[in-house]
Amino acid sequence: MNEERRNLSSYDISDHPLSNLEWWYCYTFLDGDRGNRYTLVASFFRVGDLPILKGHYLIYSLVRLNDKKVTTRSLLDRTLVGQMLAFYLPAYLLMNPTDRIVWGQYSHLLKGTLPYPHLLMSRGSVQSKPTKLEYGQSQLAFEETPDPHFRLQLIDQTFQAELLFHPQKPLANIDEDGKLNKLRYHSLPRNQVLGQIEQGGMTETVTGEGWFDHQWGRDYGLLQGMGWDWFGLQLDDGRDVLISRLHSPDSDSPQAPIAKLIEKNGTVITSENVILKPLKYWSSIYTKIKYPIEWQITLPDFSIELHIVPQINNQEIPIIGPLQAIWEGSCTIIGEQRYSEGHRKPLKGKGFIELVGYAE
Known part of the structure; x- marks a missing residue:
């Protein structure tokens, strides 16, 4: 195991x-x-x-947890459509x-x-100082002071x-060298959130x-069918656990997972002694x-055992391209130290x- 600490001021959101x-x-x-109780997840990509x-x-x-109603969206701009036509899909289909x-x-x-259910958004842009993402009518805007x-x-x-996110912990420098997936990786795992729906x-x-x-970084794993399992877990005692592993379609076994235990003070402890055991499967009626x-x-280096249970089964999000869809879902955690x-x-x-990466 190794330990590292960073200040929030070094966090790179640009x-x-x-x-x-x-x-x-x-x-x-x-x-x-x-x-009402909700879960919400969003990811802004630039390619x-x-x-x-x-x-x-x-x-x-x-997701509205009270009545288990789910709304998902997949939106892309015309520039990405052109890139898929000219390069990404032809390169994938050659392989x-x-x-x-x-x-x-x-x-x-x-x-x-566009194939159903994907939608075209009017425009996409990213500006710096301060960092602001505008994707169609949706935004992600950062204020540093x-x-x-x-x-x-x-x-x-x-x-x-x-929604307004206020970080409650210092920067977690998850991966500065691209060891996980060739991408640099910074994280704010604990934020107070206020707003309206x-x-x-x-x-x-x-x-x-x-x-x-x-x-961010340079990687073509998606063109090769690379997938991954990722767990972002917030424990009630104030610690957070991030676990990630890659799996390839031409390999019978996934790569060894890596775990990051993020202490309450922001200290990050890394372990490669991680045991992941799937207990239950769910099949989508839409994508199969x-x-x-x-x-x-099981995290032996941390003396932690966790049981991860989804809050609802159907938390699939459609994805344009070879992935077809991903499962991006909220879960509850019980376990012991x-x-x-x-x-x-x-x-x-x-x-x-x-x-x-679970589509056949």
């Missing part, structure tokens, strides 16, 4: 034009003043091999010529249409959400906790993809699981 892949990601659990003419892609999901689903997507794009915070605004056909003519004030990630959605996680003296302490928490 764009990186030399990267061919970059994304800003956040999730949150929210309680409304009208008694392109050149420093200019970047493509933009936005996915998000809002995977029998993929009928991607051939179908490519046929739609050649005809000037006087106190670091960022604002997420999602304008959907069926709801509007405006408007839906069905009703506006509700909401409060909760959230997570934020920023990754089978996902492992319930897990047993074991001590050398032999006694044990119960652990509880919440978090999100991201399952990518």
Whole structure:
């Protein structure tokens, strides 16, 4: 194990034009003043091999936990459509010529249409100093003074959400060298969230906790069918756990996972002694993809055992391109902390699981 610490002032939220892949990601659990409970996740992608003419892609999901209603979206701009037509899908199909689903997507794009359920957004842009992402009508805007915070605004056909994230921990420098997936990785795993959700003519004030990630670099793993399992877990005792591992379609076994334990003071402790055991699978009626959605996680270096259970099964988000869809879902955590003296302490928490690359 090794330890490292960083100050929040060193956190890098600005764009990186030399990267061919970059994304800003956040999730949150929210309680409304009208008694509704929500989970919301959003990811803003910027794609392109050149420093200019970047493509933009936005996915998000809002889940109303009270009645288990799910709204998901997949939106891309015309620049990304052009990149997919000219390079990304042809390159993928050269390596995977029998993929009928991607051939179908490519046929739609050649005809000037998007395959269902993906939507075209009016424009996408990223500006710096201060960093502000505008994807269609939705935004992610950062303010670094006087106190670091960022604002997420999602304008959907069926709801509007405006949320303010206030970091409660210092920077977690997850991966400065691209060891996980060739991308640099910074994280703010614990944020106080305040805001409003408007839906069905009703506006509700909401409060909760959230997570934020920023990754960037140069990687073509998605063209090769690379997938991953990711766990962003917030324990009730104030610690956070991030676990990630890659899996390749041409390998029978995934790569060894890496875990980051983020202490209450922001200290990051790394362990490669991680045991992930899937306990339950769920198959989508839309894509027929089978996902492992319930897990047993053992972290021997931290003396932690966790049982991860999804809050609802259907938390699939459609994705344009070879991935077809991902499972991006909220979960609850129960487990225990074991001590050398032999006694044990119960652990509880919440978090999100991201399952990518399970389409056959």
